[in-house]
Every structure is written in structure tokens, then in C-alpha cells.
Amino acid sequence: MTVEFLWGGRARPTRGPKPALTLEGIADAGIAVADAEGLAAVSMQRVAAELGYTKMSLYRYLPGKAELVAVMVERAIGEPPALAEPGWRPALEEWSRLLLGRYLAHPWTVEATVGRRPLGPYEMGWMECALDRIAELPLSGPERLDTIAVLAGHGRMLAQQAAAMLGEAEMSTAIAAVLREHGERFPQLTAALAGAADGGADQAFEYGLARILDGVEMLVRSRS
Amino acid sequence: MTVEFLWGGRARPTRGPKPALTLEGIADAGIAVADAEGLAAVSMQRVAAELGYTKMSLYRYLPGKAELVAVMVERAIGEPPALAEPGWRPALEEWSRLLLGRYLAHPWTVEATVGRRPLGPYEMGWMECALDRIAELPLSGPERLDTIAVLAGHGRMLAQQAAAMLGEAEMSTAIAAVLREHGERFPQLTAALAGAADGGADQAFEYGLARILDGVEMLVRSRS
DNA sequence: TTATTTCTGTGTACGGTAGATACAGTTCGC
């Protein structure tokens, strides 16, 4: 259902009144709501109201809410990039940072893409353009897939973490508040957090990215 | 709100009738529903019906649904393990595999733990016990935190991926079906998937785990 | 031109959700 909607071309009928809305416009309205108030605030009613129409009119453009969210995700992630960096490692770094940027620009995309769901053309395009840059490495097909999956997962995790801190004061405030009271039960956690207050999320992303790519580079070197 | 509920002790009042339910029993009923039919099937009504009570009676034990899910997650993740393996790397491997096991046993926990939310005692205990095993490494506090965050994120990603394949035939069926039609647009993806059909998720998890820990080991060695 | 067909947006209705509130019954401390 959703997969046909994402991949199938939608032919405009010739008869009848001109449609007042467009699929893209509806999705953009949904994205605006999600950006401002979170994915939970996105309802048919809300999106339709944002456009000045009734919720039922949206069903002329989409089969249901699942498809709305799917299209929103596709447009939020956007077209896959043209990677400028030469060499597989800088290219993967660039790819990872660009993907993180998309996630950070629309933090709700992480929430919207958990669980079983079909991928859209853009999302597949992102995978394709990363795989293209590591095609020549001495890695098997599954290994290449797993490599970019780990990188994408790392970006998702960090975007989620960054979004959690966004509305809050400093670091993951909930943790801090709890540690102030139960710190003695978690000495290592307390100690590790004491040395924080630096770059935060940016630092964390680059640290993980470097470790993952170091690991990939080790494997590649061992096979050359 | 949720954080006080997870961390604050609940004192039983002395007067009045005996409670017919327990918080643990309610959470377990919720877990049973989520295991069998997914997190979406968990509603106050459904959980109460499972116990033979009306939904409003649950509000005597929990402030709301958010707290129910939080308690469900805590019980599903369970007590942090006592890591048997000696040495930091085998210990982290054990920790990662155990965590993945918990996620796989209750796939909805991944879905239930996206976005900003307070951590419970068990979840913090998992972090603590991993941090304890890498406390002596030449890594800064944030680096130690980021290390286990990357590992946890990898486990989450894989559990999610495994859950997506669970109800389906072979590999991520949606991708396969799409590639059958639009394969020429994604040559690298097609090629990479052609060499699959092996261990699948298990293989993918071990691959990523090895790469990440290789990267950490490189960093540790470079500082010794 | 008129009639017909097809599509648009809307109004209504239904079953589901979370939760507030008011209430009747039970059980303890005094």
C-alpha cells in the first residue's frame, strides 16, 4: 500500500474540478507542523487546518496517514547528495555528516522511521550513493551494506540524542537530575559525565564516526 | 513526572481496601500485549481488559500511559547483567550481545524508547556496568560514554532491522520487491543485496560490533 | 447548447484513544 504510493507515478485525471491542493503542499504543511511541534502534533485535522481545508479533503490526495508520514519523511530527508570528497573514507564521512544534518533539521524523522516500513526513492538513493563510493573496497556485498547501516544508525542515534537535549537546559537534564540524587549508585556514570560539558553532540558524533571508520579501514587494510 | 515515578519509592497506604492489582502485574500484562501484537496494541483499555478490570482502575496505579510504557520498558530491559568475560573488549562484546538479546526478546522496546525520555534505574544500570569495564582505559569521560552509546545504538538498529524482517518472508521484502522493478536505478544496492542470503541479522550485528571495537582498540593502542 | 460523466471538497457518523470527574463500596485506625 504505502510502497506503491511512494514508488508509483500518480496520473492526474483530466475530468472534474481542478485540485486545490498538491501532495507536496500537504506534505510540506505536515513537515512544518512536525518541525514546530513534533510528530505527535501531526494529525489529518491539524494539517488540513494549516492549509485551510477540512481533514477529509486530504484523503483525495493520500490513502491515509501512514502515506502522509512516508511522503513527509521522503521530502524531509531529501535528494541524495553528490559526494564531493575523493577517496572512500572522506566520502563516507561527508555522507554521514550530511545525513546527520538532515536528521537534525527534522528530528522527528528518526521517530517516524522506526519499525518495519517501506523505503522511498530518496532513502534508497542515499544508500546507493554511499555504496557507490565503497564498491571497489575488498568487502562483500553484505559487508558493504552493513557498513553504511552502522553509519546511518550512528547518525540516527545522535540526532535523537541531540533532539532530546534540544528543549532542555544543558546535558540530558533528566540524567543529571537523577544522578544528583542517586549518584552513589552509578559512580562510573557520574565520573564519565563529570568530564563532559564540551562539544557535546558534535563531539560524540565525530568520535563514533572516527571509531567506526577506523574499524572499517583496519578490515580493508588487512585484506589488501 | 515520569522520572519521579520511575525513581521514587511508592509507599503503600495502610487504610482502605486492598489493591487488587500491582504495578508489576499491570506492566507485565502490557508487555504481553506488546510482545504479541506490538506496541500499538497497548492501550489502557486493552491492558485493563487483559487483567479483567476497567481502564480507569489502572489510573490508581499509574499517572498515565507514558508511565505505563516506561515501566514496561524497564521490566523488559531488565536488570543489568553481571559480565563474566575478562578484559574490556570481550566484556563489551558480551554486554552488546546481551543488550541485543533483550531488544530482540521485546522488539517494541526500540520503538518505545525513541525521543526525549527519562531513563529508569535498570537502563542506567546497564550503562554503569559497561562503563565500569572500560574505566581503566585511556579514554576521557565523554569518550567512554560515547563508546557505549555507539554500541547500544548499533544494537538498537539491529533489533529494529531484525524485527522488520520478522513477519516477512526473507530479507527486507519491501526492498526486494521495489528493486525487482527499479533495480536499474540502484545498481550498487542490487549488487550488494545479491551477495546476501547468509546469516543476515546475526552476521550484520557481529560485523558492526567488530568494526566498532576495532576502532576503539586502535584508539586505545595509540594512547598506550 | 445541453446532458452526462467524473472528480472535488464537505458533512456526518462510527469506533477507537487518553483522561477528568463523580460516585458507591470496602477496609482500616481510632
Added chain:
DNA sequence: GCGAACTGTATCTACCGTACACAGAAATAA
């Protein structure tokens, strides 16, 4: 025994997604 405190229940509001019937608009066929 009595009153206070607590239990579970019934009722109510406010949403949610969406199925369906319908009036009006636009393009085609007559």
C-alpha cells in the same frame, strides 16, 4: 461503631483516523 481513606466503576469530554454519502464544478459527449 464510626469516620476517614482508599478502591474500582460509570459517565463524560475531546480528540483521533477513516468510511460513506452527497452537492457542486469541470470536462467531455450528444
